Amino acid sequence: MAATGLLLFMNKVQPSQLAEEQRNAVRFFKQLHEEFRTKIALENFDENDVNEAMEKVLALDKAYPLPLLGSMI
DSSP: OHHHHHHHHHHHSOHHHHHHHHHHHHHHHHHHHHHHHHHHHHTOOOHHHHHHHHHHHHHHHHHSOOOOOGGGO
């Protein structure tokens, strides 16, 4: 069923539009990654920051579902 939904989505969305969405997703994930690295480098984080980071990652994953590559895990 998920594969059928993905095929329907791919057929409806133009390839250039899909590529643009993927570029946006990668840009947002890189931005979030740099934010995490900065907080860790400054050693200025607590449990609230961890929870906020998890919420941001899950929100981005929901908005821009990307296949997880080995380097992303």
